[in-house]
Amino acid sequence: MRRLLDRFKYNGLFVKMFIIMVVSIIAVSVTTTWTTINMSERVFMETFSITNSKVIEQIKSSLDSFHYSIVIASNNISQSGSIRGFLTEGDGESLSMSNAYYNMSQQIKRIKSSLETYEVGITVTGVNGRTFATDRPYWPVSDNELRQHPITLGTLKEPRRLIYQYDDAKRSGTPGNEPTIIASKALMDRTTDFVYGMMYFSIREQEFKRFYESYTSLGNDVVVLDKRGTIVSANREEWIGEPSADLLRYAKEIDEQSLDYKNVGIMGKDQIVLSEYLASFDLYVVNLIDKETAIGQLIDTKMIVLIVMAIVSAAVIIVFLISRRLTKSLTRLVKQISTISKYEFDHYVTVGGSYETRQLGQAFNEMLDELQEYVKELVQTQQQQRNAELEALQQQINPHFLYNTLASVKFMVQQGSKEKAAETINALISLLQNAIGNVSETITLSQELVNMRNYVFINHVRYGERIKVNYFIAPDCMGYHVPKLIIQPFIENAFFHAFNRKAEGHIYIMAAQEADALICEVVDDGDGMETSSGSLLPGPKSKRQLFTGIGVRNVHDRLKLLYGEAYGVTITSEVGEGTRVKIRIPLLKG
């Protein structure tokens, strides 16, 4: 998680660029696809309704020619005197009846020839109870049933019109009566309006749908409705005979308002409805186009999705590779720059990548060069300043120290301890010699040890030996050089501040080699003090000290300046336990 976050931090630019690109690619492709689909849908709908209006026209014209044939046949039947005779005369001898039936069959056969192209059955009934039927299986209603049949009753209401009605097993009560469309008309005497018979032309729905079936397809259905809203014929079996008031309403609306088509939700689907009123049939031909299925055939959603996805992913891969290349060098540069820590000005960045990043890298490196120059100069100046300070301080050897030491020597001489006086004077001389010399020089640890002993000796002479000083110097460290006046201030500090409450104690001076550093420690078992960790002792000025100005902080700063961050002074102290000063310097040889 953290690594991922880091990655994101360094690749921020890339990630942002990439996300924006991907989002815009997807947005563009989705919008384009959507618009195209929408547009093609609209165009498709328009063309579909235009072609389907033509189709309906065609259906209408073939239905009209069918109707014309029926009309011709019905006229022939109603105008035929022999048929009228057959339907009105009483039963006679077998021979004459045979003759009558035969002639009837000949007549009907002739009349039926005009309907030959259609599978139409003709049934004629007469007031005398005779019935003559061709192709009775088309409409298997028995003679007796026929007299009380709803279709007969319906026809009698409008005896002058040729009306089309729907019949099936449910309506007629005759099992095996398939959905059938019956054109029927009463046979009337023109002068007396006497109804002497009835004629029926039955066409099975199965046959009737051939007028339009070839124009239908999945999602493109044709329905024939009667004026009561019953579906008389449809290419979908399950709709036949069902009432559909909605469809009738739409069909009427389309007819009354002369609409081209209408978008409606019907039969549980969004459909385009086209309709045409067939005046001769008193029926509506309705074309239903299921939008979903029709357009589903037009638009292969899966294919489109696949293509879009393929294009998008190809684009994303290309964008990914290109933006990756563009930002990679920049990212590397940023990474390098950000890892350069405060004082590591010598870590140059690798120059590479695009022109911009190369320039950036070079500029950065040049800047580093200059910075280093400045830093060097600054360090030098600081060193010089410190040295000058030190030298100035060296000049100010505390006059009290000298005075006190010399007064002690005077007493020794007066008391006659000449030997001890001479020793003290020697120690002072050696000490002064060392302090006054070049401050930037280094001396060996053994020499420094001599200086320390001299200083301790003088202190013992002056203040007595209640504070004992012990030296633990590793012999292999004796040759290493140390800067002058590094350790002395801490010994002095211990002498004058560590034993204010305790009457006596010890100061241990230790030096040892630790890895590639020389560690010098000044440890006392004196009063100790309260320290916040790592803080340095302030250097209070006292007349009893050798140097007034060389504080502990001064030493620390100097070491750091000379040898770098890894070196310096650390102090740990505890009240009542003592103080430990640790000086860390590199191993210096000459």
Added chain:
Amino acid sequence: MKKIIVLLLVSIMILSACSSATNNDNNAGETAETSKITIWAWDPNFNIKALNLAKDAYTADNADVTIDIIENAQNDIVQKLNTGLSSGTTKGLPNIVLIEDYRAQSFLQAYPDAFYPLTDTFKAADFAEYKIGPTSVDGQNFGLPFDSGVTGLYVRTDYLEQAGYSIEDMQNITWDQYIEIGKAVKEKTGKDWISLDPNDLGILRMMAQSAGSWYLKEDGKTADLSGNAALKEAFETYKKLMDANVVKIHADWSQFVANYNSGDVASVPTGNWFTPSITAAADQSGKWAIAPLPKLTNNPASVNASNLGGSSWYVLNVPGKEKAAEFLGATLGSNVELYQKLVMEIGAIGTYKPAAEGEAYNAANPFFGGQKIVSDFASWTAEIPNVNYGMHTYAVEDILIVEMQNYLNGKSIDQVMTDAQKQADSQIK
């Protein structure tokens, strides 16, 4: 980042694999096709029921075969067969089709390669002889004989009794005797004796075949009208029936059946397949009996037995024909049990001789006053004279229907027969 690219590529490949997986099951339908047998037949009460029984018997042992029985009107079947076979494509045609015996030759000879020979599928000698002629060409059997068209005379015994006759008086009579009895019945009961359709001369065919004669000569191609004594007498008998005023006229099948079911007509000489129509009027149970068909009075060759209708099964020469032939051979070609069932459940009398000895054939029928009608029909079957129906039965009949009207209207019989012969000669070649 490489991982993401790989992921993208993989997902693209998976998606494209998904899209190609959809159209894999295309060739499943073709293998199933060969084990499917399609059969066309008409008459749901008779032929379709018989087929279903055969199907049940066969699929019990051959579960892998699908048998698809499709019901069509006979005229539709004739039309579809003619359309399909004459165009030379067998697509959409069934494996097995039922063809009426009168029409069989016209199909077999017009489309010689369209039918699959069944000579090896069944034993022709096991079937009624008169069925073999119409179903075979040049000694090769193409049709498996099915229902018998054996005729009988269905009579209302109650009307007979009212007229002073009994069923015994109806046994082995002539058509003249038949007309005499009819007159008496009409006089006593007011009921007509017979129902006829002027457009269907089935009664003529029965009369002609009872004398071993037909519309066509032995070759099956030449019209045999002028000089055909049997046919001439049949014409004369027809006119006698009309003149006796005992005929009720019907125009189609449903009126025909209605005339009997309503009790308006007292007798019907016809094929045994009419039994279900008679028994449909349950209230007339016990009032019917079946006598042998009358024979021609003046023709010594005429017997008291004939045939009307009847059909046979044919296998079309389309893929799956072996299976179809095997189906026919195993069921209607040899299964005695199946024939027993056909008789008991449908009343269908087959023409398979070995089945005629079964129990079902000897059962008494309560509707017909306990008469063993099946066994009676079977015994008459053996007497049916064999004729060659030839190729033009219905073409000739169309001519005869017109001439019959002319004859009834007063044209002389010789002139009628000569004119009919002329027309037939010019129309059929």
